[in-house]
Amino acid sequence: MVLASRLLTGDLSWSRFVIRQARHGLRPELRRLSPGVVIKTSAPFTGRALSLFEKPPVGAEPVASTERSRPESLSTKSDVDEDPRGANDGQDAAPDVSIVVTTFNRAPALGRCLESLAAQTCDPRLFEVVVVDNNSTDGTVDLARCASARHGNIRHVVETAQGVSNARNRGVREARGNYVGFIDDDAEAAEDWIEQALICFQQTVPRPEVVGGVILPRFLGPMPVWAPESFWTFSWGDHGRFLEPGETFYGSNMFFTKRTLSAVGGFDPAMGVVGNKLMFGDDDAYFARLWALLGAEAHAYYSPQLRVFHGIPPARTTIGYRLRAAFAGGQSVASRELNKLPRRRRTVAVLRLGYRLLREAWRAFRAIHTASGLRHWIARDVASIVARLAALLWAVGLRPKIGRR
DSSP: OOHHHHHHHTSSTTHHHHHHTGGGTSOOOHHHHSTTOOOOOOOOOOSOSOOTTSOOOTTOOOOOOOSSOOOTTOOBGGGGGGOTTOHHHHHHSOOSEEEEEEESSOHHHHHHHHHHHHTOSBOGGGEEEEEEEOSOOSSHHHHHHHHHHHOTTEEEEEOOSOSHHHHHHHHHHHOOSSEEEEOOTTEEEOTTHHHHHHHHHHHSSSOOSEEEEEEEEEESSOOOTTSOGGGGOBOSOSSOEEOOTTOOOOTTSEEEEHHHHHHHOOOOTTSSOBTTBOOOOHHHHHHHHHHHHHGGGGOEEEEEEEEEEEEEOGGGGSHHHHHHHHHHHHHHHHHHHGGGSOHHHHHHHHHHHHHHHHHHHHHHHHHTTTSSOHHHHIIIIIHHHHHHHHHHHHHTTOOOOOOBO
């Protein structure tokens, strides 16, 4: 599927792009996904996890609740001592799940992420955490090594090729589990995150090859008054379902079977954040290849019970950051889709992009009188114009830098 052609003919009216860039600043138009959906948010991870630098108390028994029955292979932490394999055998055996965390110079956020993974309700021998350090120069190395020393299921590796896609590919190569999950270093997993993923894989019919869930905001400062919480939320609704071809999950909350990752191949190193450079689209590009290869047989299942909490610092709640992220998103779409077109079709695409840009600007101008506030209007309507403008500039060879992530 060539997203650019649909954008230019108006089939998607840019909505898919707006939805897919929600984490980075564009408003997710949830009403277009599932009318009447009410996002039911839960309290974010609040630090009940054991510190990475302490040993867990004997007999600790976390609370877990699920709507489905617990799979036979899924044990809680309190079951560890009863496992007939014994401690040494459990550590040597390959885990069921590998969690890949890519990171670059965000040690404090990484610490919170790893604490949430250390607090998972399932037996720690069922999963491993692969921390892929992408040339960090802060305290990331020391933190990851300390976490690895305290928790036998956390491993630390270094990927010198810069970029989140390179780091993810390294994590997949290191993964030993049958299922591979991804979470960003600035996100925290709900206590039953891995447990819910295994439930989806083992109890959903037909058996999924991909599983994903909800991303909820966790503000690290005051919540911005100019946008509701749903502005910062990614969700495909409040009921589980299989995705339609063309729909995608975010990289901060998605699981794949190892065989599917092998079949589709690696993430595109040309896409995604590179160091501090804002550039998106790696998730979209990967799912486009997945759908092209497997079609409906991909069986990508969405579960609202599969929750992570995305940490949002105050610097990312400003209008300026929202617009920079929108511009970067527009560049990402153009670099991935427009450059695939033959030169002759690219000229027509540029003309159509220009027309769509003018039409979007006129629509936004008319909407300013009905917007709930000027800042909300800027973040919603102007951001869409900025994204289109970025795509148009990229298509004609103008690629200004838009700052750091």
